[in-house]
Amino acid sequence: MKRKTELGGTFSIASWILFIGLFAALLYHIIAKRAIEMHNVRATNAPDLAAFINDLEFNITTISSMSCLHLRGLGTVVTGNPGLIDYRFAPLSTFANYSCINTTKGPTIMLKCSRCPLSRDNAYISWQFVDLPNSPAAAAGFQFNLTATDPKNKKHVSLVSGTLRNGSNFDDKPVTFRGLTPNILKFNFFPRLYHNLNDLKLIQPLLHEFLPGSSFDEISQLQASLESPNDGLINTTLYINFLSSYIVEIKDQNVMGPGE
Template sequence: MQCPSNSFRYNATQCACNPGYLFNITSRSCYLFNEWGPVEMDSGVDYHSVSFPGSGTIFDFDSIRKLTQSQAVFLEATLFMLLSWLFFCFFARCAPLGDGRSIWFRIRWWISRLDVCFASRHWLDDQQVVMKRKTELGGTFSIASWILFIGLFAALLYQIISKRAIEMHNVRATNAPDLAAFINDLEFNITTISSMSCLHLRGLGTVVTGNPGFVDYRFAPLSTFANYSCINTTKGPTIVLKCSNCPISRDSAYISWQFVDLPNSPATAIGFQFNLTAKDPKNKKHLSLVSGTLRNGSNFDNKPVTFRGLTPNILKFNFFPRMYHNLHDLRLIQPLLHEFLPGSSFNEISQLQASVQRPNDGLINTTLYVNFLSSYIVEIKNQNVLGPVSFLADLGGLYCISIGLFFYILVQCEYRIKKLRNEDCVMRKVRSRRKAQDRWDKLRKYVMYTYAPNQLEEVYDMRNDGCCTGVKMESLNRKSSSVRGRGSSRLDTISFSRKISLPSEKRAISEQIDTQGATRFLPESAADCRKSTRLKEERNHRLLII
């Protein structure tokens, strides 16, 4: 018979895994068990959630903690947004104002409209009336101060939620009535990590209470203490002890069991896994526990070992009572791992091979030692660190810092750079000039398309009187009513977004209208007459506008 890898042969025909290796029945191989982890403890009381009476948890602070980890995340995000805003405003300020029609002027104008914090605090000469002035620099610093304030306020809320209360512990001596009130449901789960099964189990059924050598030392059936059973799991046999409405009157208890050799199946183990829980039967929402995995400890420099032999493996646990005054006097027993004393074990293949061949070493002794610390009771209550007055004081301080910092920078900039003192006037003048130009263009378009055709008829009549020889004009028989009707229809279809700003453009349009209804013959002798006609047309057009 050939043995699998990471194993050795004993008794000439049997195979066993090396120290620290576990046999996998499915793959028929030995593998190194490395699912070790730290001992975990939970008090069963969550202080990082906000809930209302009669409802579940509505806000879980741990979900935010996983994303933020600390206040530094809020402060870094605030600094990034603040620098981005200042850089954007500086970049926009480098763009020229132009005639007030560019996109950059609109951006700079709306930045100045955001001056809500420093509108009445800009630079003023002596004996000047204080009035609101919205500047681009004031808008930049106003939004920057609000970004800083909101970021600091978020960091303050994080601090209030994470450290809103201090857990106060008070230890006091107990008496019999206090201990009688501590009744919890206890459950012990001890797994021997091995390839064994519950068929190897022997000697489970007795509990020893009290201290050896004292008068309270006595033996009792385990059924008087708890209900016990053995369950086969993938990691090995699990001893389950359940004690319902278990009192805490005893000082200590010892429970022992053994795993013995079976034919072709030696009693070996590579570690122990435990899970101890306690809960109040009146309030099963809160569950205190301690769990973990144990191996050789530091006896062999964390080398893989296999437990086997007469020396017992002792798992020591302490149980101490806690009373939570802030949770309607909740009484909960907190389990803790006190110590693990490893028993007989081997880390060399030759030593383990010799042990499995000795019948006297064919067992694993395990002892569960439970120590009830019943002399004292730990009373727990919460004390709020921040009240409404301190919160408002912190909030006001953050606001003063945010506004005061950028107000100081604003004053220094306007004091040292004189150009910044009247920048609001410059932007208002540019905007007013653009609005006046737009309104003037609309008025000129209205006048031209409403009254300009009459002036054109007069000009055409003057041309037909014979001042310009060699020009043949067709008769323009238009009535004043039709002229005004056509002018109004043209006004309805014209787009006011186009501007006509020079008189020469009006002449060009008038000439275009002339050429649409006339056939011209322009000899060189008529140049002077045409020039005089244009002068008259310009003069009449100017008089009409005035």
Template sequence: MASLPSPPCPSNSFFYNNSLCACSPGYLYNSTAKTCELFQVSGDSWVVDSGVDYSLSFPETIFSFDSIKRFTQSQAVFLEATVVLLLSWLAFCCFVRFRKLRDGRNIWFQIRWWISRLDICFSTRHWLDDQKVVVKRKTELGGTFSIASLILFIGLFAALLYQIISKSKVEVHNVRATNAPDLASFTNDMEFNITTVSTMSCSHLRDIGTLVVGNPGFIDYRVAPLSTFANYSCLNTTEGPTMIFKCDNCQLIRDSVYISWQFGDLPNDPATAVGFQFNLSAKNHIGKKHLSFVGGMLKNGSNRDDKPITYRGAVPNILKFNLFPRIYKNLHDLKLIQPMFHEFLPGSSYSNTSQLQASLESSNNGLINITLYVNFLSAYVAEIDNQNILGPGELFSDHVD
């Protein structure tokens, strides 16, 4: 958090170095309101899509894509289409009804005549007197409502049929051992976004650019430049500095991967944070149509109580993720990596105001260590397919009962 304006300090803050102010543990400074506000996670703190989604480039603030997705993937699309067609037909008939007939030879008279011929439910004797001039309006209304009834019947039947078919299938997951050719065939575009929730900026960033592969102390341990795995950058956001790691057509490393970085103190601008936000996604490289992702907000350690805390110190904050390969047989053998959040190991933090004050007045703990741990579960692959659970005869009998 940046040092607050000179005294008097706002509420929920304290003095340090005799002349500077800082927010209490767990509080974040709001520069607009000029107050220290408690950092809270509202609603669900986790967003996980363990299946297949469609990547969309339009801002979510303009369109609610979750609602659109639910709408287009259910029988509601048939019901909505039925309502649209029904209202369109009734509006068309109403429009034609009030057009002038003139001498009875214009297009509007012909349309109204054909509408009357479509009466198959209410007054059907006109089929016997087809050559006579239409003089009864009830045959015209009959044609209107006959077609409206037919549209309604077809729409409801289609919605029912969709529900029967969709419920007759289940998604089956089969896990099998993998080999090198299987893993080499996974070509995904991956992106890792880790935001340190704070008032810091990217100017606090220190010590990044190294990739550690394997387990320290074992024979498979090695160090490589981070650029060999992904392109990385830092972006200043309203939530805090966001580290972005992008890998196009990733050559997946079949081992554990560690990426570490630090945020250090600046003059009168100490390195502190109140939480972490993450968003990991994998996208099909060829079509770039399907997307799997996991996202969420980390406010506190999973083994702690819910005390407001501020992260600061040398002990690293470790965010652990697993990457699981999946083959979607029901989508033309689509091969997609599923990122999954595994665990958060909190690092140095303070819940006591006096301890945080002492840390801010000392340069020994003037940093925040963050480690991104990624484990590629390369031993197994999940194959996903649809399987019918009803036979041809049971398909309708089950719903008739």
């Protein structure tokens, strides 16, 4: 019995040593395989930019009881920088296919550009919604959804979306947008190169700034505006800033050292 007990104890210790060894090897394997996503920024050149071809889609909804019948002035894109030689006007159809659809939240401006190159120019697209008989131009806010899709694999999508309701910088009091001063939605677009996804190239849209236009937060002010023919519209400008000077490169790096 004594020998049997000693033999059993020997096997028990050996099993524990084997278990601890296997566990340590597994733990090291898990740690060694852990990786973090590294972002690196570098300057671009013409061949870099030419490789960024995405399907771009812009959806801007004016939250209101209006319809596309109120729409005016959509059809021109302005590119370049005001006051400089590159500042020019062009038909919007040269930039994207465009349309207006009626939704339950209000009229939605849709811009679609298939296999769109990454431009070096800024772009400005403006439109207005105007008063119609018994249907004034007034809005509670704006909803946006911008996407960039890899045309080779539609599963790879980069997007930004949200809702802009309050034009006040001081409180959350609801406002009604209406009047001559334009509402400017500024978006930045910049290229991202995913080395960890077979060198996937996606253009990343981001909301940069919302500059609210004419709006009213008092019923008396709104009533006066509704009775004024000079206030009978909502001006909106979509400002697209293509940040094409730099590329963000993304790769996985092993936490134990530099990645392959």
